[in-house]
Amino acid sequence: MAALAPHVVFKDERRTRFDTTRLVFAFTLDGIEIDLSALTEEDFAVACRMLNQIDSEMTEAERIAHTWVKYQLRRAGRAEDYASWKLVTYARFCPEFKWVPIAEPTVG
Numbered sequence: 001m002a003a004l005a006p007h008v009v010f011k012d013e014r015r016t017r018f019d020t021t022r023l024v025f026a027f028t029l030d031g032i033e034i035d036l037s038a039l040t041e042e043d044f045a046v047a048c049r050m051l052n053q054i055d056s057e058m059t060e061a062e063r064i065a066h067t068w069v070k071y072q073l074r075r076a077g078r079a080e081d082y083a084s085w086k087l088v089t090y091a092r093f094c095p096e097f098k099w100v101p102i103a104e105p106t107v108g
Contacts, residue, residue: 008036015098016043024102035102043097050094058089 001010001023008025016022016039023038039047066089073082083101091099 004036004038011035011102014100014102016040017046017096017098046094046096050090050097053093054089057093 004010004025008027011024011026013021013023020040020043022040022043025036025038026033027036028034037047066085070082070086073085080101087099087101090097
């Protein structure tokens with residue numbers, strides 16, 4: 001946490017699975033808030049599997065639709081809906097993790 005402190009904002013500690021948690025940080029790049037999670041090694045392996053599965057199984061049309069809905073929610077200032085929607089893909093490909101939205105305070 002000390003190494004990240006000058007670069008990120010600590011947002012929360014969230015349960016990942018039954019017996020593990022992840023630390024959630026955020027930083028802004030070119031006006032876009034980016035979430036960063038620090039995971040246990042085992043959870044990191046699960047997350048890598050999930051990302052590989054998303055890469056190989058999610059269609060281009062699904063990616064476009066997901067991004068379009070996120071854009072529309074942000075544009076409408078619907079922070080909580082945006083925070084929930086951006087986790088839909090992760091929940092689909094990694095149901096073993098507990099995905100809890102963290103609303104951005106500055107959406108709009």
